[in-house]
Amino acid sequence: MTRHFLRDDDLTPAEQREVLELAERLKRxxxxxxxxxxxxxxxxxxxxxxTRTRFSFAAGIAELGGSPxxxxxxxxxxxxxxxxxxxxxxxxxxxxxxxxRTFAHAGLEEMAANATVPVINSLSDDFHPCQILADLxxxxxxxxxxxxxxxxxxxxxxVGDAANNMGHSYLLGFATAGMHIRVAGxxxxxxxxxxxxxxxxxxxxxxxxxTILTDPVEAVRGADAVITDTWVSMGQEGEKAERVATFxxxxxxxxxxxxxxxxxxxxxxxxxxxxxxxxxxxxxxxQSVVWDEAENRVHxxxxxxxxxxxxx
Numbered sequence: 001m002t003r004h005f006l007r008d009d010d011l012t013p014a015e016q017r018e019v020l021e022l023a024e025r026l027k028r029x030x031x032x033x034x035x036x037x038x039x040x041x042x043x044x045x046x047x048x049x050x051t052r053t054r055f056s057f058a059a060g061i062a063e064l065g066g067s068p069x070x071x072x073x074x075x076x077x078x079x080x081x082x083x084x085x086x087x088x089x090x091x092x093x094x095x096x097x098x099x100x101r102t103f104a105h106a107g108l109e110e111m112a113a114n115a116t117v118p119v120i121n122s123l124s125d126d127f128h129p130c131q132i133l134a135d136l137x138x139x140x141x142x143x144x145x146x147x148x149x150x151x152x153x154x155x156x157x158x159v160g161d162a163a164n165n166m167g168h169s170y171l172l173g174f175a176t177a178g179m180h181i182r183v184a185g186x187x188x189x190x191x192x193x194x195x196x197x198x199x200x201x202x203x204x205x206x207x208x209x210x211t212i213l214t215d216p217v218e219a220v221r222g223a224d225a226v227i228t229d230t231w232v233s234m235g236q237e238g239e240k241a242e243r244v245a246t247f248x249x250x251x252x253x254x255x256x257x258x259x260x261x262x263x264x265x266x267x268x269x270x271x272x273x274x275x276x277x278x279x280x281x282x283x284x285x286x287q288s289v290v291w292d293e294a295e296n297r298v299h300x301x302x303x304x305x306x307x308x309x310x311x312x
Contacts, residue, residue, distance in 0.1 A: 036066025152178030
């Protein structure tokens with residue numbers, strides 16, 4: 001059966017651990033896995049502009065022995081002159097995998113339902129699961145390594161706009177890892193209730209926990225990792241002034257980090273806007289691991305692609 005990765009809980013806890021362990025091996029030995037040797041082709045669609053997603057997937061596909069076919073907006077008939085389902089059927093005859101950075105998550109579901117090759121969500125309005133794999137790998141390197149590499153039992157806090165794809169994916173992905181995930185945002189900017197319910201169900205099975213808060217200080221208290229994201233995502237530029245005022249109390253400053261564990265790390269999926277969601281002293285300071293986090297997109301996604309191909 002073809003396996004897809006559309007949302008974080010498409011991997012079981014054991015499968016997530018397998019992918020993360022493979023990512024660590026590939027970081028040490030980048031060319032150890034060559035499942036796309038040939039080269040086989042991978043279709044990589046971008047409905048949204050990108051830096052890290054574009055480069056990490058293109059580099060990763062090449063290192064796995066494959067050839068990325070990168071498609072920018074307007075360069076294909078996907079969803080316009082040709083249905084998503086028909087595109088999925090056609091591409092399944094031509095490529096070994098489909099990667100799609102898009103808007104509506106329903107499009108990815110339709111693609112996966114009709115494709116006979118793995119489909120990977122490289123970002124949708126609802127989830128950003130590949131970023132979470134990279135974040136988990138980074139936390140394993142910097143915090144979990146001190147306890148035998150296990151993520152379970154660690155506490156991570158995400159602060160800011162929690163009603164977005166990052167908030168949803170942190171809940172699902174970190175609960176799957178058995179972590180205690182806290183998400184803090186102002187009233188009206190909390191994750192969807194169904195996602196919270198899914199994450200709590202997973203946490204009950206893995207020994208983790210899920211907590212939704214409004215107080216950023218309470219949220220980061222004692223945390224092993226503090227995470228944020230931009231307050232003004234793509235398409236929200238017209239709301240910038242309003243959003244900056246709304247999220248001002250959630251800015252990650254040295255003072256806020258002071259409430260976390262003494263050896264807490266700071267993560268941000270980038271791009272970052274210094275003086276808005278994070279102070280320069282934090283993102284450029286000794287607790288920041290954002291550059292390792294960015295690099296780990298390559299290793300985590302390579303591991304995911306290799307693992308999905310092995311399942312088929």
